[in-house]
Structures are given as C-alpha cells and as structure tokens.
Amino acid sequence: MKKESSYQSLVTTFQRLSRFSHLSSIASWDMFTMMPAGGSAARGEALAELSVLQHQILTDKKVAEWLRNAESEDLNDVEQANLREMTRHYQQAALLPESLVEAKSLAGSKCEHAWRTQRPANDWQGFSANLKEVVKLSREEARLRAEAKGCTPYDALLDIFEPDMTSARLDGLFGDLKSWLPDLLAQVVEKQAQQSFVPPQGPFPTAIQRELGLEAMKTLGFDFNAGRLDVSAHPFCGGVPEDVRITTRYDEEELLSALFGVIHETGHARYEQNLPRNWLGQPVALARSTAVHESQSLFFEMQLGRSNAFLTHLLPAVQERFGSQAAFTPENFIAWNQRVKPGYIRVDADEVSYPAHVVLRYEIERALINGEIEVDDIPALWDEKMQAWLGLSTKDNYRNGCMQDIHWTDGGFGYFPSYTLGAMYAAQLFSAAKTALPGLDAAIAQGDFSALFDWLRQNIWQHGSRFTTAQLIEQATGEDLNSRYFRDHLTARYL
Amino acid sequence: MKKESSYQSLVTTFQRLSRFSHLSSIASWDMFTMMPAGGSAARGEALAELSVLQHQILTDKKVAEWLRNAESEDLNDVEQANLREMTRHYQQAALLPESLVEAKSLAGSKCEHAWRTQRPANDWQGFSANLKEVVKLSREEARLRAEAKGCTPYDALLDIFEPDMTSARLDGLFGDLKSWLPDLLAQVVEKQAQQSFVPPQGPFPTAIQRELGLEAMKTLGFDFNAGRLDVSAHPFCGGVPEDVRITTRYDEEELLSALFGVIHETGHARYEQNLPRNWLGQPVALARSTAVHESQSLFFEMQLGRSNAFLTHLLPAVQERFGSQAAFTPENFIAWNQRVKPGYIRVDADEVSYPAHVVLRYEIERALINGEIEVDDIPALWDEKMQAWLGLSTKDNYRNGCMQDIHWTDGGFGYFPSYTLGAMYAAQLFSAAKTALPGLDAAIAQGDFSALFDWLRQNIWQHGSRFTTAQLIEQATGEDLNSRYFRDHLTARYL
Numbered sequence: 001m002k003k004e005s006s007y008q009s010l011v012t013t014f015q016r017l018s019r020f021s022h023l024s025s026i027a028s029w030d031m032f033t034m035m036p037a038g039g040s041a042a043r044g045e046a047l048a049e050l051s052v053l054q055h056q057i058l059t060d061k062k063v064a065e066w067l068r069n070a071e072s073e074d075l076n077d078v079e080q081a082n083l084r085e086m087t088r089h090y091q092q093a094a095l096l097p098e099s100l101v102e103a104k105s106l107a108g109s110k111c112e113h114a115w116r117t118q119r120p121a122n123d124w125q126g127f128s129a130n131l132k133e134v135v136k137l138s139r140e141e142a143r144l145r146a147e148a149k150g151c152t153p154y155d156a157l158l159d160i161f162e163p164d165m166t167s168a169r170l171d172g173l174f175g176d177l178k179s180w181l182p183d184l185l186a187q188v189v190e191k192q193a194q195q196s197f198v199p200p201q202g203p204f205p206t207a208i209q210r211e212l213g214l215e216a217m218k219t220l221g222f223d224f225n226a227g228r229l230d231v232s233a234h235p236f237c238g239g240v241p242e243d244v245r246i247t248t249r250y251d252e253e254e255l256l257s258a259l260f261g262v263i264h265e266t267g268h269a270r271y272e273q274n275l276p277r278n279w280l281g282q283p284v285a286l287a288r289s290t291a292v293h294e295s296q297s298l299f300f301e302m303q304l305g306r307s308n309a310f311l312t313h314l315l316p317a318v319q320e321r322f323g324s325q326a327a328f329t330p331e332n333f334i335a336w337n338q339r340v341k342p343g344y345i346r347v348d349a350d351e352v353s354y355p356a357h358v359v360l361r362y363e364i365e366r367a368l369i370n371g372e373i374e375v376d377d378i379p380a381l382w383d384e385k386m387q388a389w390l391g392l393s394t395k396d397n398y399r400n401g402c403m404q405d406i407h408w409t410d411g412g413f414g415y416f417p418s419y420t421l422g423a424m425y426a427a428q429l430f431s432a433a434k435t436a437l438p439g440l441d442a443a444i445a446q447g448d449f450s451a452l453f454d455w456l457r458q459n460i461w462q463h464g465s466r467f468t469t470a471q472l473i474e475q476a477t478g479e480d481l482n483s484r485y486f487r488d489h490l491t492a493r494y495l
Numbered sequence: 496m497k498k499e500s501s502y503q504s505l506v507t508t509f510q511r512l513s514r515f516s517h518l519s520s521i522a523s524w525d526m527f528t529m530m531p532a533g534g535s536a537a538r539g540e541a542l543a544e545l546s547v548l549q550h551q552i553l554t555d556k557k558v559a560e561w562l563r564n565a566e567s568e569d570l571n572d573v574e575q576a577n578l579r580e581m582t583r584h585y586q587q588a589a590l591l592p593e594s595l596v597e598a599k600s601l602a603g604s605k606c607e608h609a610w611r612t613q614r615p616a617n618d619w620q621g622f623s624a625n626l627k628e629v630v631k632l633s634r635e636e637a638r639l640r641a642e643a644k645g646c647t648p649y650d651a652l653l654d655i656f657e658p659d660m661t662s663a664r665l666d667g668l669f670g671d672l673k674s675w676l677p678d679l680l681a682q683v684v685e686k687q688a689q690q691s692f693v694p695p696q697g698p699f700p701t702a703i704q705r706e707l708g709l710e711a712m713k714t715l716g717f718d719f720n721a722g723r724l725d726v727s728a729h730p731f732c733g734g735v736p737e738d739v740r741i742t743t744r745y746d747e748e749e750l751l752s753a754l755f756g757v758i759h760e761t762g763h764a765r766y767e768q769n770l771p772r773n774w775l776g777q778p779v780a781l782a783r784s785t786a787v788h789e790s791q792s793l794f795f796e797m798q799l800g801r802s803n804a805f806l807t808h809l810l811p812a813v814q815e816r817f818g819s820q821a822a823f824t825p826e827n828f829i830a831w832n833q834r835v836k837p838g839y840i841r842v843d844a845d846e847v848s849y850p851a852h853v854v855l856r857y858e859i860e861r862a863l864i865n866g867e868i869e870v871d872d873i874p875a876l877w878d879e880k881m882q883a884w885l886g887l888s889t890k891d892n893y894r895n896g897c898m899q900d901i902h903w904t905d906g907g908f909g910y911f912p913s914y915t916l917g918a919m920y921a922a923q924l925f926s927a928a929k930t931a932l933p934g935l936d937a938a939i940a941q942g943d944f945s946a947l948f949d950w951l952r953q954n955i956w957q958h959g960s961r962f963t964t965a966q967l968i969e970q971a972t973g974e975d976l977n978s979r980y981f982r983d984h985l986t987a988r989y990l
Contacts, residue, residue, distance in 0.1 A: 016544060019537075019540055019541040019544040019545075020541070020545070022540075022541035023518045023519075023522050023541050023542075023545060026521070026522050026538075027518050027521050027522065030521055030525060034529075034723065035738060036719060036720050036721055036722060036723060036738060037720055038718065038720040038737055038738060039721065039735070039737050039738030042517055042735055042737040042738065043517070043521075043737075043738070045514055045517075047518075049514035049515065050514070050515070050518060053548075223533070224531060225531050225532055226531060226533035226534065227531060228529065228531060239534075240534070240537060242533055242534050242536070242537040243530060243531060243533060243534030243537065243538070280537075
C-alpha cells in the first residue's frame with residue numbers, strides 16, 4: 001500500500017475539521033434565531049466543547065509535522081495555496097492554549113447572552129463586568145499572537161480577519177478618509193437639507209416585508225435549495241456554503257431597513273454559495289477574508305442596491321405589495337434610499353456616515369487591546385468621538401452607544417476595520433465591473449444582473465482563498481486597494 | 496494533587512459525550528425542520544463524523560478500565576445507578592465492530608431512501624432486496640449482543656430499548672392482550688356503529704391550528720423558555736432537556752391530528768424538561784427507556800387528552816378559534832375524539848386497535864431476527880395476522896401493509912413493543928394517580944392539572960434512569976406492570 005502523503009493527511013484532517021465546523025455553524029445559527037433562552041448555558045458548553053476538540057485536532061503535533069513535510073511535496077497551484085492557508089490556520093490556533101480558547105468561548109457566550117437584556121435596560125454596569133472578562137482574555141490572546149508574529153497586540157488580532165493588514169496601513173487608509181470624509185458628509189447633509197423627502201407611511205406588516213425580502217433574494221440569485229432567510233436580533237450570514245443561513249429583523253413602521261438588510265446579507269450569501277465547490281471542506285475554499293466578505297455585501301447593498309438603476313427596478317415590487325403612496329414616486333424612492341442622516345446606530349447608518357462608526361471603534365479597540373485604555377474608559381471616548389465625527393452625544397446612552405451591538409461581546413476585536421475596508425473594496429470592484437461591462441446601468445434598471453454576477457463569480461467568488469487579498473484585488477481591478485474609488489463613488493452619488 | 500477517581504474520570508467523559516450529543520440533537524432537529532434539500536449531503540457527513548467521534552470516545556480502552564475500577568470505589572446510590580447506566584452504554588457500543596456499525600448505517604440509508612419511491616409503487620420485490628441486507632446485518636448485531644448477554648438474538652435487541660425486558664415477559668403480556676382485545680375491539684366497533692358522528696368541517700388554517708397547539712402546550716405545562724414547536728413531515732420530540740424541540744404537521748382539512756400530535760409530543764417534552772437537573776449530562780439523568788418515554792406521551796394524549804374531562808375543557812378553545820359547528824357540541828366532540836376504526840395504518844390507529852399493529856410486528860420481527868422466518872415470509876404473515884386481529888386483508892397491498900413505515904428500514908428491530916408497553920404503563924400510572932389524587936376528574940375538567948403533573952414529576956420525571964423500569968413502576972403504582980389497567984381503561988372509556 002502506498003504511503004499517504006503528508007499533504008493528503010492534511011486534506012483528510014481539514015475535511016474532518018470542516019465537518020465539525022458545519023455543526024458549530026448550524027448550532028450557532030440556531031442560537032441566534034431559534035433557541036429559547038433556557039437553552040443558552042447548555043449550548044454554550046456544547047459549543048465550547050466542540051471548539052476545544054477542533055483546537056486539539058488542528059494543533060496536534062502530527063499536523064505540524066505534515067505541514068513541514070508537505071512543503072517539499074509535489075503540489076499544484078491550488079494545493080500550494082491550500083497548504084499556505086492550512087499553515088495559517090494551524091499557526092493561528094497553535095499559539096493559544098486550550099484553556100484560553102475555552103475560557104474565551106464561555107466568556108463570550110455569557111457576555112452576549114446577558115447583553116440581550118442589559119441593552120434594553122441600558123445596564124452598562126452589568127455589561128461592562130462581563131466585557132472586562134472578555135477583554136482580559138482577548139488581551140491575553142493578542143499578547144501571545146503578537147509575541148509570535150513580532151507585532152503589536154492589536155495588529156496580531158487584525159491579521160486573523162484580514163491577513164497582511166496592519167495598523168500602519170489602516171492609519172494611512174483611514175487617515176486619508178478622515179482628511180476628506182467629514183467635509184464631504186457636511187456638504188451632503190447641507191445639500192440634502194434643501195431637499196424634501198416623503199417618508200414611507202407604515203405599517204408594513206412583517207409577513208409582507210418578508211415576502212418582499214424573499215423576492216429580492218430571488219432576484220439577486222440566492223439559491224433557496226442551499227439556504228434560508230430567518231429573523232435574529234442582529235442580522236447576519238451564517239451556516240455553511242451548502243446551506244447558507246441569512247437573517248434580518250423587521251420593524252412594522254419601517255420598510256427599508258429589513259429589506260436592505262436582506263440585500264446586504266444576500267451579498268454575503270452569494271459569495272458563500274459560489275465558493276469553489278470542488279475544494280469545499282478545505283481552507284482554500286473558504287472566503288478570502290472578512291473585508292472581502294464585506295465587500296460583497298456592500299457591493300450588493302450599496303454599490304448595486306442603492307443605485308438609481310436598481311432602485312428604479314425595485315420600486316414596482318414595493319408598490320405591488322404596499323400600494324401607492326407619495327413616498328413611492330421614483331424620485332422620492334431614490335432620494336429616500338440615498339438620504340444621509342448621521343445617527344447613533346452603526347447598522348442603520350448610511351454609507352457616508354458609516355466610516356465614522358468604524359474608525360471610532362477601530363481607534364477604541366486598538367487602544368483597548370494595546371492596553372492604552374480600559375473598559376471603563378469606553379463610554380467617554382465613544383461620546384467624544386461621536387461628537388467629533390457626527391455631532392452626537394451618547395452620554396449615559398449606552399444602549400445606543402457602546403452597547404448597541406454584539407461585536408465586542410465575543411472578543412471579536414480586530415474585526416471592525418473590515419467594514420470600511422469592505423466599502424472601499426466594493427467601490428473599487430464596482431468601478432472595475434462598470435469598465436468591463438458596458439451598458440451595466442441599463443441592464444440593472446431592467447433587472448438583468450447576470451453579467452454583473454458572472455463578473456463577481458469569475459473575479460472573486462470562485463477563487464475562495466486561492467490568492468492573497470492583495471492579489472485578488474489587483475487581478476480583479478488592476479491595482480492595489482485605493483480609497484479614491486470610494487471617494488469618487490460617494491461624490492458621484494451624493495454631491 | 497489528589498488523583499481523580501475512576502468514577503470522576505467517567506463523569507467527565509460522559510459529560511463531554513453529552514455535549515456532543517447536544518450538537519447532534521440540534522443538527523438532527525434542524526435537518527428535519529429547517530434544512531433546505533441542498534444541505535443534506537454535507538449534514539449527513541457532519542453527523543456521521545460526529546457519531547464516529549462519539550463511538551471512539553465511548554469505546555476507548557480507558558473507559559473499560561475506569562468502569563472496572565469504579566466498581567470498587569465508594570459511591571452513593573445515585574452514583575451507583577449512574578455507573579450501572581454508563582456500563583450499559585459502554586457495553587452496547589463496544590460490542591459492535593465499527594465495520595458493522597458502518598455497514599448497518601449504509602444499508603439502512605439505502606433501504607430507507609429507496610423505500611420513498613418503492614412504497615408508492617407497491618414494489619415489494621425491490622424493497623425486500625434491500626431489507627434482506629438490513630436484516631442480515633441486524634441478525635449479525637443481534638448474534639454478537641446475544642452471545643455477550645447469554646440470551647436469544649431478539650431479546651438482545653429488545654434490551655437496547657427496554658432494559659430487562661424479554662420475549663418471555665412480552666409473550667405473557669401480549670398473550671393476555673390477545674385473549675381479550677380482539678373481542679373488546681369487536682364490541683366497541685359494534686357499539687359505535689349505532690352512534691352517529693359529525694366530522695368537523697374545515698378548512699382549519701394552519702396558523703390558527705398552530706395557535707391552538709401552542710395554547711394546549713401552555714395548558715399542559717410545556718416550558719417555552721426551554722423548548723419550541725415546529726413543523727416536520729413526521730412529528731417527533733428532539734433537542735435536549737434544556738431545549739426540547741417538538742414538531743407536528745398540519746392538514747388544513749383535518750383539525751385534530753395536528754392538535755393531538757402536539758399533545759402527544761408535549762408528554763415526551765415534559766418528561767425531558769423535568770429530568771433531574773442536577774445530574775444532567777450523565778447517563779443517570781436520561782429518560783428511563785423508550786417504553787417509559789412512550790408512557791408519558793400516551794399519558795398526555797390518551798389517558799388525559801382524550802378523556803371526557805379534558806375534551807370538555809379543550810372544547811371552548813377550539814370553538815373560540817374555529818367558531819361553532821355541529822361537530823363542536825360537547826357530546827359529538829368527545830365521541831369524535833374517541834371513535835374507534837380499525838385500519839391498515841398504525842400511525843393513524845386509535846388506542847383500541849393500535850396494539851394489534853404492534854403485536855403483529857413484534858411477532859414477525861422476533862421470528863425474523865431469531866432466524867425462524869425469512870424476509871420473503873413477511874407479506875403472508877402480515878396478511879394472516881391483520882385478518883385475524885382486524886379483519887383486514889393486505890394481500891398484494893404491500894404499501895399499506897409491511898411497507899407502510901420506515902421502522903424496519905434502519906434496522907430498529909426491538910423497538911416496536913415499546914408502543915404497547917407504553918400504553919400499558921400509561922394506563923397503570925393514570926390509575927395510580929387517580930387513586931392518589933381524589934377529585935382528579937373535576938380538576939381536569941376545570942383545566943387544573945397541577946396535582947397530576949406534580950404526581951408525574953415525583954413518580955417518573957425526576958428519577959431519570961436512577962431506577963430500573965420495574966422499580967420505577969413498582970414505586971409509582973405499588974405493583975409490577977399489569978395489563979389489567981389497560982384493559983380496565985379501554986373498557987371504561989369505550990364500552
């Protein structure tokens with residue numbers, strides 16, 4: 001019998017890990033959409049047990065040995081990329097002791113679960129007690145990773161979500177944003193102050209909003225044989241590539257936030273559903289990074305979804321379900337969906353003020369992880385930065401300030417910059433698609449997105465993690481990430 | 496540091512296994528309620544991977560060693576019961592070679608999958624070819640278990656579902672049934688032929704049926720903080736004790752099958768929700784057996800749910816949602832819910848004819864596993880026994896005869912007797928509760944079930960697997976299982 005190659009042993013091991021991830025993804029989705037509160041403790045323990053197991057399998061001595069041996073085996077391009085990604089996963093996991101992995105998982109579940117009642121109660125005292133434990137463990141994680149990588153603690157976390165990204169690079173990109181975005185925002189706000197908007201009049205029954213969302217998903221190519229739409233407090237895209245679970249939330253007085261939530265998550269979903277099927281179960285088949293993932297959701301929601309052409313196409317479906325009203329003239333429908341109104345809540349933010357929310361958190365979480373500030377300092381800093389960027393105070397208003405979402409509860413520090421990196425990638429990709437596809441606007445207005453989605457499939461989706469982010473973007477657009485496209489996009493749409 | 500006792504090592508190991516079972520239960524529930532078809536292959540692989548892991552952990556050499564050593568450790572009563580159950584789980588798993596487990600699983604999947612099209616086509620030839628392979632492997636399993644236990648092959652399978660139950664005992668119990676049930680059934684049928692029934696007139700919208708089901712669950716004490724109601728093709732009770740997931744299916748033309756399905760599953764659910772919290776995660780905290788589980792669902796559905804007192808209490812809730820109609824007079828509502836009509840299909844059977852379906856299968860599967868008959872003999876035996884019990888011929892009518900459900904396709908031989916044992920336990924328990932709780936009928940008619948449920952909690956639910964079934968029933972009712980109570984119940988209700 002021929003001896004199995006080290007690479008083949010790795011493939012088998014990562015296949016097995018992928019099957020356990022499948023169970024973890026579905027159980028996590030269930031936790032946020034279906035699970036009654038009483039199931040929380042047992043679910044947290046079960047997921048923690050699985051995550052310990054996954055960690056053990058991934059960090060087994062044999063894996064390290066196979067990774068070393070596979071370097072000198074005869075591998076094709078895809079296999080080499082897969083080996084690179086395997087190595088990255090191994091190194092990221094092997095750095096952490098099991099006890100820390102388990103403690104982080106438990107502290108995260110606890111913090112998230114309590115947040116559900118603490119947020120409505122504006123209970124910062126209760127929340128911050130749990131968050132301190134999460135931060136303590138995340139700092140410990142960052143310290144271990146930073147030592148191995150030879151970088152700052154925060155950069156070590158950043159690398160998990162966006163490989164090769166650094167604070168220095170971000171400071172450049174976000175510094176550029178800070179040099180023009182506040183002015184641009186002020187100009188847009190002033191311009192829109194002259195316009196009149198007619199807000200859609202509710203109520204918009206949840207069941208009909210859901211139908212409209214399902215139709216939008218269908219229009220946007222979501223494969224319902226391989227996924228679902230459900231409800232959760234905080235919209236997300238979960239599940240596995242073969243069965244993608246997206247969620248939204250409904251407000252019967254407000255029509256468009258659920259719908260655009262669905263369009264956003266559909267962008268994530270189509271990326272997942274179109275990852276390379278032949279390599280599924282292997283690291284090379286995973287989405288490239290969180291920022292590239294976000295570029296797809298923002299491509300769908302912002303570049304495509306809020307364009308004049310798409311809104312023109314969407315309007316009849318809205319009118320069909322909710323009748324005619326003054327808000328549903330083409331001009332007003334477009335204007336309403338493109339209005340810019342700085343507010344407290346990131347997930348409700350328009351695309352012009354959104355980067356303020358992200359840069360604010362980036363600056364706070366970086367300082368927090370690098371040990372320059374403490375959890376108790378967060379509310380004051382939040383208030384100060386919100387005042388500076390958006391002119392809004394969050395003093396004593398924790399529920400709409402630093403307690404507004406669950407991103408920090410599970411220790412996901414380093415993730416936030418992905419949102420604005422994603423917006424920049426999306427603008428650059430849409431610009432490239434437009435150049436490559438003459439007549440795109442007219443096709444979109446007629447509801448024909450096939451050429452656009454083919455372009456995304458060929459340039460982004462089908463590659464999984466085969467290339468680095470820099471290679472992927474360069475191949476798709478001809479250049480490295482350049483914030484100019486985002487600025488051009490905002491200027492063209494809003495000024 | 497004090498060395499961990501062998502018992503403590505076992506507790507840790509079974510705790511871990513229980514956490515993996517949690518994930519397996521939720522992913523299985525999802526598979527039957529939520530998962531789109533495209534997720535099927537990946538889910539199957541993920542669940543199989545987990546089940547291989549669970550088998551490896553349970554049959555590890557160390558577990559055998561700990562089990563031996565723990566015998567001589569100082570354990571209290573509950574710990575001793577836990578050790579007894581651990582040993583049972585270990586022995587059941589360790590007896591089978593992995594190759595047999597895998598072959599059984601594959602043959603079962605193949606047989607079940609083909610059955611989906613073979614049943615509508617009445618294709619006994621095609622089905623029996625697959626079933627022969629399932630039977631061959633089940634006989635091999637039974638042989639291995641029987642050798643270890645020193646009993647007949649069929650008794651070895653029986654023991655998996657109902658520990659300590661034997662064919663000899665069943666022959667006594669079912670022999671007694673056979674001596675009086677056919678006559679009783681004939682008398683009931685004759686009596687009901689004189690009555691007139693008004694069937695409820697649909698349609699009954701699914702959403703309103705669901706509301707009615709939820710209200711029944713609430714009335715019956717289901718804890719919605721620790722469980723849910725959903726829809727699946729075949730109703731079941733799944734999930735975990737902290738988060739029990741029950742399902743039903745709706746037919747808009749038929750009001751009562753979904754509702755009584757919900758009441759049945761609520762009985763299973765309350766047992767699970769009230770298993771001993773302090774021991775959860777350990778084998779001693781699991782439900783005693785499939786027959787005892789079924790006794791709880793039948794206690795809810797048949798003893799309580801179809802009683803005159805409960806139906807009287809239920810009727811106003813039905814009228815409130817579906818208005819008045821001739822079928823909803825108290826007399827007709829009770830009569831309709833207690834009508835007896837022998838038929839081909841077990842899952843549609845009333846409680847008087849149900850045992851015929853079970854005893855028939857018990858006799859056939861026992862002979863099959865013990866090698867006294869072959870698969871080819873099944874149709875003729877089925878026809879003969881259906882004629883004798885219910886006066887119905889299934890000659891050439893395989894689809895409504897031995898191909899009517901999937902119980903044998905996955906090799907679950909030994910399970911069938913649980914249904915009728917459950918009905919007998921339920922009758923005996925209800926009789927004991929009645930004796931212990933004066934004024935029970937009046938309380939039920941007023942919707943006050945608290946004393947009844949307290950009685951069940953104290954006598955059944957809270958004990959988990961602490962006692963053997965025989966001990967549990969003896970403690971609760973003052974005697975061993977006695978079919979007299981089932982006979983008395985049927986006579987009182989139907990004659």
